Amino acid sequence: MPSVFVSPSLQEYNPYVDGGNEEYYMNLIADELIPYLIASGITVGRNSPEQTLSQAIAQSNQGNYDLHLAIHSNAAPPNLAGKLKGADVYYHTQSVRGKRAATIIADNYKALYPDPNNVQLIPTTSLAELNRTIAPAVLIEVAYHDNPQDAQWIRDNIGNIARNLALSVTEYLGVPFKEP
Secondary structure, eight states, rough: OEEEEEOOOOTTTOTTSSOOOOHHHHHHHHHHHHHHHHHHTTTEEEETTTSSSHHHHHHHHHHHOOOEEEEEEEEEOOOGGGTTTOOOEEEEEHHHHHHHHHHHHHHHTTSSOOOGEEEEEEEOOOHHHHHSSSOEEEEEEEEEETTTHHHHHHTTTTHOOOHHHHHHOOOOOOOOHHHO
C-alpha cells in the first residue's frame, strides 16, 4: 500500500500579515488533505505541532514512506515584505523521484493558484526536510503569508489546496484519486 508522510509547518512564530500563523493554517490544510489520501488507499503518517523539525524528520524516517510532503507558506525577505506572491515547490537537486513529485505538484497547482506564472519549481540542497528525509521529499510554499492577497487566498482555499495536493500525490503514486 502506498504511503505518505504529511509534514505541515511547525513554524508558529511565522505570523500572517493579518492574523494567525503558518503552523495553524498549514495544519488546517493537512487536516483536509489526509481524508483524501486515506480514501484513495494511501497510508498516512503526520507530524505533530508539538514536535521540533528534527523530531518530525526522525518520525518520517522511521516509516517506509513513498513521499515526504512538507506544507508551508512563505514570507518575503524584509526588503520585499508584502510584495511577493505565488507558490514555490522545492525538491532536492539530486532526487529524481523528488523532482518527479514536485513537477506533478507544481503543474497541478498552476491550475489552482490565481496566477500560474507565479508557481515555481525550485531545486535546492538547503532545506532540512529535503536533505534529511529518507523518502523522496517535496516542500511546497503554498503562497506568501506576508502578502495580504495571498494570505486571504490561502484562508479562502484551504480545502481546494488540500484537494489539489491530494490529486498530485495520487498521480505521483499511481493510484486512483477518491473523494472521502
